[in-house]
Every structure is written in C-alpha cells, then in structure tokens.
Amino acid sequence: MIDINKIRNDFPILSRTINGKPLIYFDNGATTQKPKAVIDAIVKYYSEQNANIHRGVHTLSREATILFEEARKTVANFTNASEDELIFTAGTTDGINIVANGLNLAEGSEIIVSEMEHHSNILPWQLWCERNKGALKYIPIKDDGTLEIKKLETLITKNTKLIAVTQVSNTLGVINPIDEIIKIAKFNGIPVLVDGAQAVPHMKTDLKNLGADFFVFSAHKVYAPTGVGVLWMDKKWLPKLQLSKAGGGTIKTVSFEKTEYVDGPLRFEPGTPNIEGVIGLAAAFKYLGEIGMDKIAKHEHTLLKYATEKLNELPEVEIYANHLNKAAVISFNVKGAHPFDVGTLLDKYGIAVRTGHHCTQPLMKHYNIPGTVRASFAMYNTLEEINEFIEALQKSIKMLS
Ligand SMILES: Cc1ncc(COP(=O)(O)O)c(C=O)c1O
Structure with missing residues (x-):
C-alpha cells in the first residue's frame, strides 16, 4: 500500500x-504535477550548481556535468536500460522525429502505426511518406479500443520498414500487446518504435527485456519538468541512425572539409541541453523508485x-x-x-x-x-x-x- x-x-x-x-x-495524461523533490532539485541546481556542461574545466561546470551524467545513470536504472543507449530529447514528439528523420529508409518504404496513435506518432511518419513516396498503414481497433492485432500480419509486406505503436493509448488508457507486436515484427525482420509516453508513468519500464528498437517518452508525464524526454535505442542503431540535428557537443573534430562525430548518445544531443529538466527527471525517478x-x-x-x-x-x-x-x-x-x-x-x-x-x-x-x-x-x-x-x-x- x-x-x-x-x-x-x-x-x-x-x-x-x-x-x-x-x-x-x-x-495527468496531459501532464503530471511535480513533487517537492523535483522542484527542490531544480531550485538547488539554479541556486548552487548552474553552469554549462561537458566542456568546462571550472568547478561549477564539472559539478553540473556530473549531475547531468548521473541523471543519465538514474534514468538507465529506472528503465532497466544501458546509459549509453539513452538520449535526452525535448520530449516524445522530438524523439519520434529524430528517428523518423534518421532512419534513412528507401523510397517507397511502408510504415505501420495504429489507429489509436497520438498525432505525434503519426505526423512524423506521414511527412516522411509524403516526401519519399512511402505508405503509412495502420492497425485498426475494435470498438472496445483494443487493437485488431490479427490484421497486423496482413499489413506487412516486403516494403514494411518500421512498426511504430503506442504502449498505452493516451485517450483510452488501453494497454497494447507490445510483446506480441514485437514478436511479429521480429519474425518479419521489422524494427519497432514504442511510444512509451503513457506507459512509463503507470507501470514498470524494462527496456532491456522489451525487445524494441526504439522507445520514447516525455519527462513531464512522469512527475518531471516539461521540455525534456528520452529516446532509447538499441545499441545497434546508434551508429546507423542518421543525424537530423547537428551542432556543438556532438563532435570529435570539426573542419570545413570534414567533421567527425562522437559515438554514443551525445551524438544526438546537439547544443546546450535542458540541464534543469534532466536533473528534474532524475529526481522524479528517484522519488518514484522509493515509492x-x-x-x-x-x-x-x-x-x-x-x-x-x-x-x-x-x-x-x-x-x-x-x-x-x-x-x-x-x-x-x-x-x-x-x-x-x-x-x-x-x-x-x-x-x-x-x-x-x-x-x-x-x-x-x-x-x-x-x-x-x-x-x-x-x-x-x-x-x-x-x-x-x-x-x-x-x-x-x-x-x-
Ligand atoms: C502517447 C503519447 N505520445 C506522444 C505524446 C506527445 O508528447 P510530448 O507533447 O510530450 O512530446 C503524448 C502526449 O500527450 C502522448 O500521450
């Protein structure tokens, strides 16, 4: 209790x-309220630790960097993931767009979503399809709001290159049979993106055992700040996913002739990130972990x-x-x-x-x-x-x- x-x-x-x-x-489906633990962590950061991260040698910058990277570990623990597979984003929508713009699918590819998806898990794929002569298909629902999962196999063709589904419907609350979807996808050699925006706040998240290729969620729906989220991807995708956003912090060396990018999550985190948001997310996960x-x-x-x-x-x-x-x-x-x-x-x-x-x-x-x-x-x-x-x-x- x-x-x-x-x-x-x-x-x-x-x-x-x-x-x-x-x-x-x-x-709470739109956004959750924030506990004092999260508010206090943000106030403490701005009152005592505020500095830009990753490249500073001064004490504050080093402290802020440690907080930020420790937060990645906390998120990894909470979601049973490896920290080098976790990318901080601006939220679920941002995470899906990063994947949609980075997959580099062949023209004419087909993507399957479901009829219950949030627009954020429809529009990035629809845009991709419009620009690349692709086709967007959807798994229909029954009137009780559950997926017509049997239809999934009939939608799959040799051109199906991704299945992107929500774990929990934001409108209905229905929990989808993600394991079954992933099993069917794997059998057909198709990667899966899971929109976990409405799942992470309500149930245990176990990314290592889920078997998805990509998983996205927003911090603000899990008692943490707005404007920050997580894109998890299986290690094999880190070098394969094309960069759709580039900038400071993502590189090994830059010259006008050629730029070399770092490996791992930082490759996908250009510019100064939402440091307070990430610290707030770690505080929220610690708080939830205690309960x-x-x-x-x-x-x-x-x-x-x-x-x-x-x-x-x-x-x-x-x-x-x-x-x-x-x-x-x-x-x-x-x-x-x-x-x-x-x-x-x-x-x-x-x-x-x-x-x-x-x-x-x-x-x-x-x-x-x-x-x-x-x-x-x-x-x-x-x-x-x-x-x-x-x-x-x-x-x-x-x-x-
Ligand atoms: C299932 C689902 N996907 C995506 C989103 C978009 O999340 P955000 O606006 O935080 O990017 C939401 C937000 O309501 C959602 O519930």
Whole structure:
C-alpha cells in the first residue's frame, strides 16, 4: 500500500483551491504535477550548481556535468536500460522525429502505426511518406479500443520498414500487446518504435527485456519538468541512425572539409541541453523508485476500477473502451452534451479533466465523435476525489439536460 497522505503532501500544488474548491487534478495524461523533490532539485541546481556542461574545466561546470551524467545513470536504472543507449530529447514528439528523420529508409518504404496513435506518432511518419513516396498503414481497433492485432500480419509486406505503436493509448488508457507486436515484427525482420509516453508513468519500464528498437517518452508525464524526454535505442542503431540535428557537443573534430562525430548518445544531443529538466527527471525517478512502480500501478488500478464502476452507474455516461485492461485513464461522453461543456462545468467544482480529441483525431473518427471527456489518474489521486468528481458530474449532467 502506498502512503497516500504522505504522497499528497509531497505535491505543493495539490493544496491549491480552484473556484473556491480543493483542486482535483484528473488531467495527468496531459501532464503530471511535480513533487517537492523535483522542484527542490531544480531550485538547488539554479541556486548552487548552474553552469554549462561537458566542456568546462571550472568547478561549477564539472559539478553540473556530473549531475547531468548521473541523471543519465538514474534514468538507465529506472528503465532497466544501458546509459549509453539513452538520449535526452525535448520530449516524445522530438524523439519520434529524430528517428523518423534518421532512419534513412528507401523510397517507397511502408510504415505501420495504429489507429489509436497520438498525432505525434503519426505526423512524423506521414511527412516522411509524403516526401519519399512511402505508405503509412495502420492497425485498426475494435470498438472496445483494443487493437485488431490479427490484421497486423496482413499489413506487412516486403516494403514494411518500421512498426511504430503506442504502449498505452493516451485517450483510452488501453494497454497494447507490445510483446506480441514485437514478436511479429521480429519474425518479419521489422524494427519497432514504442511510444512509451503513457506507459512509463503507470507501470514498470524494462527496456532491456522489451525487445524494441526504439522507445520514447516525455519527462513531464512522469512527475518531471516539461521540455525534456528520452529516446532509447538499441545499441545497434546508434551508429546507423542518421543525424537530423547537428551542432556543438556532438563532435570529435570539426573542419570545413570534414567533421567527425562522437559515438554514443551525445551524438544526438546537439547544443546546450535542458540541464534543469534532466536533473528534474532524475529526481522524479528517484522519488518514484522509493515509492515503487508496482505499488503505484496497484493504487491506480483501484482508482480506475472504482471510477469505472461509478461512471457505469450513470445512464447518461458512455465510456469508450469500457473495461479494465487499461492504465488509469477513462474517456467518456455525456449523451447529448458536448465534452467542452462537461469539462467547463467540472472546472467550476475545481475538477481538472481534459476535453477534446486528445491529439487522436483518427481515433475520434473511428468512434464518430468530436471528442471525449478524459479523466486520467495519478498516484496522488484518491477514491474520495472520485466521489467528488461523480457528484460534480451528476450536477453537471442535470444542468446540461
Ligand atoms: C502517447 C503519447 N505520445 C506522444 C505524446 C506527445 O508528447 P510530448 O507533447 O510530450 O512530446 C503524448 C502526449 O500527450 C502522448 O500521450
């Protein structure tokens, strides 16, 4: 069991009021709140250690470099990866773009995504296909939000050069059978990129055993700062992936005739990185490590189950992917009401939910809806908050009918 009161006390923002009511933050899929451990690490860095990293000989620069590179080790430990396979990026979107622009695929190659992807895992591939006479295909979903995994094999041709799928749907919370997808891909000799943006916050991440080729996530969805993320790639890709961004910090020697780049992750980290963000991410992972991802996953599943049961008691509510093989995310609509109106009314009660298409317009098209209301939970949410939410939702439904 996690100590929920202690955890809540670790997040200063949770004591805020919104419209005179205690904040109930159910928009964790968009971004999570930050614990004091993360805020303090950033304040300490700027108060005591701020300097540019990697090439300074003075004390502050050496200290900042050590912090930055220790952070890489912390991220490696947390994700069961090797630190020399971890590249710091600006986030999930950035990581996917680095791969899409670096794979150097032959003209006419085909890429497979899924119908539930976030736009960030569609558009970089779509751009590539438009510019290189490629074809973008997708694994369709069933109405319960799960992938039609049997269709995957029928989509694969000799031109399929990558499968890029999300581990957890940001809109539905559905957990995809990544192991099975990777098995099929490997059998056909196709590399796999896994979008872990919504998985890392909710479950244990084990990159060594996952068997993917690329894995991306954003720090801000794991209790850490915005504007930083991680691209993990299997070692074999480090020398193969072409550079799409170049600049200071990535080189061994530069001359106007020829530049030699370093090996390893730094090759993909041009310019001054988001040092505070990386330090914040390490602080977040240390904090999560102390609590334990298994315990967090268990608590969040209890929240998911309880909220699903409560919402299913309301005849006006329709849940998409109405089952429990999910991370703690529930997308729903109130029949006859626009999701924006539901979200605006809930805000009056201090409840933050996300409304709209959640950057998954193809998924919205599948359900033939403009958007949903999404309640996404985190480790600091409680059953009491869900009760408040259900009560506020019932009042909102009355107002809207
Ligand atoms: C599954 C998924 N992929 C990609 C992204 C994009 O993440 P970022 O905006 O941090 O780059 C998100 C953000 O919501 C997401 O949920």
